[in-house]
Amino acid sequence: MDTLELHRDSIIFDGHCDTLLEVLDGKRKLSERSSEGHIDLPRLREGGVTAQVFAVFIEDRYLPAGAAKQTLRMLDTLYRELEANACSFILATKAADIEQAKSAGKVAAVIGIEGAESLEGDLALLRVFYHLGLRLLTIAWSRRNQAADGVHESRTGGGLSSFGVDLVKECNRLGILVDISHLSAAGVRDVLQISPQPVIASHSNAYALCPHVRNLNDEQLTALAEKGGVVGVTFVPSFLTEERNEASLDKLLDHIDHIVRVAGIDHVGLGSDFDGFGPPPPTGLDDVTRLPGITAGLVARGYSAEQVRKILGGNFLRVFRQVVG
Numbered sequence: 001m002d003t004l005e006l007h008r009d010s011i012i013f014d015g016h017c018d019t020l021l022e023v024l025d026g027k028r029k030l031s032e033r034s035s036e037g038h039i040d041l042p043r044l045r046e047g048g049v050t051a052q053v054f055a056v057f058i059e060d061r062y063l064p065a066g067a068a069k070q071t072l073r074m075l076d077t078l079y080r081e082l083e084a085n086a087c088s089f090i091l092a093t094k095a096a097d098i099e100q101a102k103s104a105g106k107v108a109a110v111i112g113i114e115g116a117e118s119l120e121g122d123l124a125l126l127r128v129f130y131h132l133g134l135r136l137l138t139i140a141w142s143r144r145n146q147a148a149d150g151v152h153e154s155r156t157g158g159g160l161s162s163f164g165v166d167l168v169k170e171c172n173r174l175g176i177l178v179d180i181s182h183l184s185a186a187g188v189r190d191v192l193q194i195s196p197q198p199v200i201a202s203h204s205n206a207y208a209l210c211p212h213v214r215n216l217n218d219e220q221l222t223a224l225a226e227k228g229g230v231v232g233v234t235f236v237p238s239f240l241t242e243e244r245n246e247a248s249l250d251k252l253l254d255h256i257d258h259i260v261r262v263a264g265i266d267h268v269g270l271g272s273d274f275d276g277f278g279p280p281p282p283t284g285l286d287d288v289t290r291l292p293g294i295t296a297g298l299v300a301r302g303y304s305a306e307q308v309r310k311i312l313g314g315n316f317l318r319v320f321r322q323v324v325g
C-alpha cells in the first residue's frame, strides 16, 4: 500500500481546531472551499479527516456572565452547518459514529469546549451541554477560570479548585474527555491524580524540543501515558520551534518521534489547532489538505502502517471509545 492509500484508508482524528469562531463571525461557511484559514468541509475531505474536534472558545468580551449564551451561539453555528451539509457531515457522540462516518465517506464533528468558563461555575450546564453533544472539555484555556488556573496563571502555583475536582469527576461519570492542554502544571498533576479515566492533551507538543509554556515536559508525557491518554501534536509554529521561520512538517515529525520515545506509540495523535493561529503556517502544513504529508513523513521515518494508523487517529479513537462509549 502506498502512503496516500494508507492515508485514505486510515481513520484520521484531529483533536482541536478553532474554525467555529470564523464561521460564527461570518467570515466563512463550512460548506464552501475558502482560500482563507485552514479548515472547511471540502478541505477536510481532501485532507482525509474522519473526525474533527470543533472547539467552543469564549472570548474575553463575553466573560464572565455571557459565556454560556455565547457557547450556545457557537453550538447553534455548528448545528446549522450540520443541517446544511447533512449528506457529508455528521455529529459524533460515540465512537461508532466516527467509524460509520469513515465507512460512509463523511466527516464527523466532535464538540469540544475550550475552557470551563462556558459552564459559569455550574455542573448543570455541563450536563445540558453533554445532551447537546459535548464530548470533550479542555478544563482551562491559558487564563484562570472557576475550575482551574491555566498556564498563564502559573505565578500562584494554582491547580484545580474544588469545583474543578467535581467537574473532572462529573466528566468521567458522563463520558466527556478531559483535556489538559492549556492547564497549569499543578492542574495537570491534580487531573492526573483524580481522574480514573484516561485524559488527553488535545493540542500540545514536547517541551524537551521546544521550551514553550504550552508544551508538556517528559514527566507529564509519561504520566499521561501511564493513565492511558493521548497527546495531540499541534501545528502552532511557536509550539514547534523557537525559530518561527523554521516551523515545518519536519519539526512536527520530530515532536511525534520524541513523544513516541518518551510516552510510547499508543499515546500520540494529532491536534492541529488549525484556524487557531495566524500566518505563516509551518512549511508543508499550509492547511488541512496537507495532512497526507504527515503520513508520508511517518512512513519515511520508518513507522509501520499499523503505527501510522495509531498516530493518525487510532489512539484518539481508542480513548474516545473507552471514555465516551
Ligand SMILES: [Zn+2]
Pocket: 114, 182, 203, 273, 276
Ligand atoms: Zn488552544
